[in-house]
Amino acid sequence: xxxxxxxxxxxxxxxxxxxxxxxxxxxxxxxxxxxxxxxxxxxxxxxxxxxxxxxxxxxxxxxxxxxxxxxxxxxxxxxxxxxxxxxxxxxxxxxxxxxxxxxxxxxxxxxxxxxxxxxxxxxxxxxxxxxxxxxxxxxxxxxxxxxxxxxxxxxxxxxxxxxxxxxxxxxxxxxxxxxxxxxxxxxxxxxxxxxxxxxxxxxxxxxxxxxxxxxxxxxxxxxxxxxxxxxxxxxxxxxxxxxxxxxxxxxxxxxxxxxxxxxxxxxxxxxxxxxxxxxxxxxxxxxxxxxxxxxxxxxxxxxxxxxxxxxxxxxxxxxxxxxxxxxxxxxxxxxxxxxxxxxxxxxxxxxxxxxxxxxxxxxxxxxxxxxxxxxxxxxxxxxxxxxxxxxxxxxxxxxxxxxxxxxxxxxxxxxxxxxxxxxxxxxxxxxxxxxxxxxxxxxxxxxxxxxxxxxxxxxxxxxxxxxxxxxxxxxxxxxxxxxxxxxxxxxx
Numbered sequence: 001x002x003x004x005x006x007x008x009x010x011x012x013x014x015x016x017x018x019x020x021x022x023x024x025x026x027x028x029x030x031x032x033x034x035x036x037x038x039x040x041x042x043x044x045x046x047x048x049x050x051x052x053x054x055x056x057x058x059x060x061x062x063x064x065x066x067x068x069x070x071x072x073x074x075x076x077x078x079x080x081x082x083x084x085x086x087x088x089x090x091x092x093x094x095x096x097x098x099x100x101x102x103x104x105x106x107x108x109x110x111x112x113x114x115x116x117x118x119x120x121x122x123x124x125x126x127x128x129x130x131x132x133x134x135x136x137x138x139x140x141x142x143x144x145x146x147x148x149x150x151x152x153x154x155x156x157x158x159x160x161x162x163x164x165x166x167x168x169x170x171x172x173x174x175x176x177x178x179x180x181x182x183x184x185x186x187x188x189x190x191x192x193x194x195x196x197x198x199x200x201x202x203x204x205x206x207x208x209x210x211x212x213x214x215x216x217x218x219x220x221x222x223x224x225x226x227x228x229x230x231x232x233x234x235x236x237x238x239x240x241x242x243x244x245x246x247x248x249x250x251x252x253x254x255x256x257x258x259x260x261x262x263x264x265x266x267x268x269x270x271x272x273x274x275x276x277x278x279x280x281x282x283x284x285x286x287x288x289x290x291x292x293x294x295x296x297x298x299x300x301x302x303x304x305x306x307x308x309x310x311x312x313x314x315x316x317x318x319x320x321x322x323x324x325x326x327x328x329x330x331x332x333x334x335x336x337x338x339x340x341x342x343x344x345x346x347x348x349x350x351x352x353x354x355x356x357x358x359x360x361x362x363x364x365x366x367x368x369x370x371x372x373x374x375x376x377x378x379x380x381x382x383x384x385x386x387x388x389x390x391x392x393x394x395x396x397x398x399x400x401x402x403x404x405x406x407x408x409x410x411x412x413x414x415x416x417x418x419x420x421x422x423x424x425x426x427x428x429x430x431x432x433x434x435x436x437x438x439x440x441x442x443x444x445x446x447x448x449x450x451x452x453x454x455x456x457x458x459x460x461x462x463x464x465x466x467x468x469x470x471x472x473x474x475x476x477x478x479x480x481x482x483x484x485x486x487x488x489x490x491x492x
Contacts, residue, residue, distance in 0.1 A: 039440055040106035042440075043436060043439075044091055044437075044439070045107070045437035045438060046435030046462070048439070048450050052473065053395075053398070053469065056152070056469060057145060058477075059083075060079055062491060063079050063082065066140040068133045069134070072125070080112060084099075084112070084123060086388065089369065089370050090435075092369075092435075094369065094373045096375050099120035100120055103117040104116055110448065127375055127376065127381055128376060131383070134384050135384040138388065139207060140231075141391065144489045144491060145398070146231075147487055148477075148478075148479055149398045150233050157236060158235060158236065159236070159238040160199055160200065162198070162200070162228060163362075164195070164196070164197045165196060165243070166193055166194065167193070167367065167371075168191045168193055169372060171192060171374060172190075175192070176377060176379035176382075177213065177379040190213060191213045192210060192213055193213055194211065195211060196208040197228065198362050200242075200355070200358075202397065203358075203362055203397060204398075205390045207224055207228055209224065209386075219249065219252075221252045223255075234485050234486045234489075235485035240261065240352075241261050241263040242263075242265075242355075245265070248267060248269070248270070250297075250301060253300070253339065254301060263340060265338065266353070267338055270337075272308075272337065273293060274291045274308060278291050279310070280346075282345070282347050283347075288309055288347075290345070290346035291310075294306075306337055306339055308335055308337040309335070309346065310333040310336075312333055365427060366390065368428075371386065371390070393427070399430070400430055418434075418457070418462065419434075419461045437452060437456060437462055438452070439451065
């Protein structure tokens, strides 16, 4: 008699390799039950790296050293009020009344050591007390912060490129300083004209100012150029200023010369005289000709070099069609002319200027991060809020720089899945990688902890970044020791 083999007695095949623990699939539909819980949850788990970054660079120390507080003395103190506004902008809420959405957030309340944040009106009253002095002091705070971040990341640029640009902020209603001026998108509307300067190598905001709508950019740019030197890290020795034709005037050129900066400014209004026989074609396959000359426009203190390129038009317009006003009487060419102090070939100078094109993207990103939002009808409040927004913008730049730097010694690429290529990402994409990560705040053994889900693909990158920040916080600070280059700013 043959016994029937029980199928359950068969030897099971062993699974080789690592078996990932996956959560049991859940069934979520329209009839799913919902309820509340008592656990402290936060969608902004990336605020913990920000808090560690603030402690790492000694932001409290920098703030108390450089900041000029207003007359109003808030209950929380000037430091916590300013950090609260910066965190709000860091999260992505660019209006003061948006505090109503984060008053009970576990991460923010834990940082402030409060059960709930103050009302939005409390922060608004503080913004209402700020003015020009506070705005200028925030520029100094940003300068010291920039130098320390460069030291942490091992950056030592001896020569940098500074791109200067302006934009228009259209306003509605009664706002001080708003005037009808150059506004290509909303013609006839009142607006303000912020002026901004960015560092090409790091894409960070360097210096700028909020101006009235009718302000002539060229003359205001001279004051910004003269101020650049006071905000550069100690390693920078040479600066190249690049600006469009809106900033061409003798005041801007003189300010760059007195500061010892190189400059390339697009031509607007000047009519330099080029030798007709000196046009050269360095690229045989391209129908582009280059030329240069020394020319002194009327009212200028000295002569400067002008470089030009021209491209032959394919066909001339019909006589009955409207023609654009040209720089020269010869309408057979399209010209691009620049004023510069550089001595290289004309085509190399123009190629250097063309690398400035990315500044438009930086200005647009800054406007999306809060620059396009004005909290007050008073010009002094908006001026201060402008500098707060740009400081928050720089903090995001510095977070990305340090996150990228944390991967330099990571041979195993632990954080590669979440941090790789973060420097090239916009702030919106960086928020998805470093900020919008679910976290739970718990208390165990009389100590508060922040827990991240192991099922989130970004968690390994987050843990790697946090571990790097903890090691950097315990290590000697480069600004306290003899580093590669001497710091410009000393916090006492």
